[in-house]
Amino acid sequence: MEPIQAVKGMNDILPDEIEWWRKVETVAREVLESFGYREIRTPVVEKTELFSRGIGESTDIVEKEMYTFPDGHNKWLTLRPEATASVVRSFIQNNLQANPLARKLYAIGPMFRRERPQKGRYRQFHQIDAEVFGVEDPMLDAEVMFMLRLFLERLGLTGVVLHVSSLGCKECRASYRDSLRSFLEAKVESLCPDCRRRLNVNPLRTFDCKVGGCKEAIQGAPILLDAICPACADHFQRLREHLKELGVEYMVDPRLVRGLDYYTRTTFEVITDRLGAQNAVGGGGRYDGLVKELGGPEVSGIGFAIGMERLILLLQQEQGLAARTPDLYVATIGEAARGKGFLLAQQLRSIGLETEIDYENASLKSRMRRADKLGAKLVVILGDDEVSRGEAQIRDMAEKTQESLPIASVAERVRTILGK
């Protein structure tokens, strides 16, 4: 029979790497909750319309990357490609605005985009996502970035840079788009086919183009950050002051363009140079019009997402794999001892000690080797000799010391040694 393989771009997270995932999730929860965020879990599947309306019809995500399928009865469903739209939908549907404790939300889980996989980019990937509703003051924007940095620091991640910019509001972006378009139209013959198409759809994207001719053409183009309206400029200025107060290091990156249509004003990205082409570990920004666009009240919003695979890739590169080792290993010699050891192991586990035992008979030497490989801190040695005396031996593997004691007091003694 042919073995069945996992779907392309959808990976198993194996036991050897799971410790990082748990650590990242734990630290994320601690940090987010200390800032007042509460967890929300939304379905992985939503109506397709939620994303086409929320993210934007002309975005790559909606145009060609979504897993969309019919659900019979003329309904189209989509595997969520990002978290914000779902959280916003839930915020509106459940009228969370009325709940003062539900202004700050976070979600952790898988997202799906049908892209060609490569390093740091997978078809199923996981995000830690945070959203805040109803606060317009840039103080919050700064706090969000402060929190993001704190989170990465807690994990010991180095070598990442925070890029910050402002996309302006709906109005000033529209007028900027027009002026950029007319600037580029004058040079249309030196643009690549992709960029000619972008000219109409979203001229801001030409800034991302790596083609030589486009890079030159874009030189001297008006910069969005210089063209934003006074209110947006003020917002950005105050954000920068708050970041300074908080001691958050960042660089202004006027070319930071986010690929989702809903972003307004503040945008930011955490960039690394150690993941090849996929350099964004996390990113986000304000989306002041989105809630209304999705049928809710006129409420502002800001949020960000962290790519867990990318983050963990970096952490593994820097800090290696974290291993989990048992507290103790029960090694028995002989039949009588085997039964006794089996019972003892269950008893030790019942009081919360991570205990390893083997189910087949083997030499003590091979048992000791195995205990060592597993990294057991203690080994309980139980031979027929000990059993006949009602005793057991406890060996401390690191100290190479060994003591005899009654079987009945093994559990208590192990606890004392391990301090548990």
Next chain:
RNA sequence: GUGGGUGUAGCUCAAUUGGUUAGAGCACUGGGUUGUGGCCCCAGAGGCUGCCGGUUCAAGUCCGGUCACUCACCCCA
């Protein structure tokens, strides 16, 4: 969607211009005289060389196809 690279043991890699029984290290299992780990020594197990076809007396090696993985474009977390 478009390019490039790579597929040999669980992992990392070998295998003269195509030429005998496809090797090594790590990992795994057992052993090195009574029941004690790491180092060392010995032994063992483990492969339809991704798959299909072609060229040839002969293919892991050359050619075509296919699948998988991977990197990049693109896009983004």
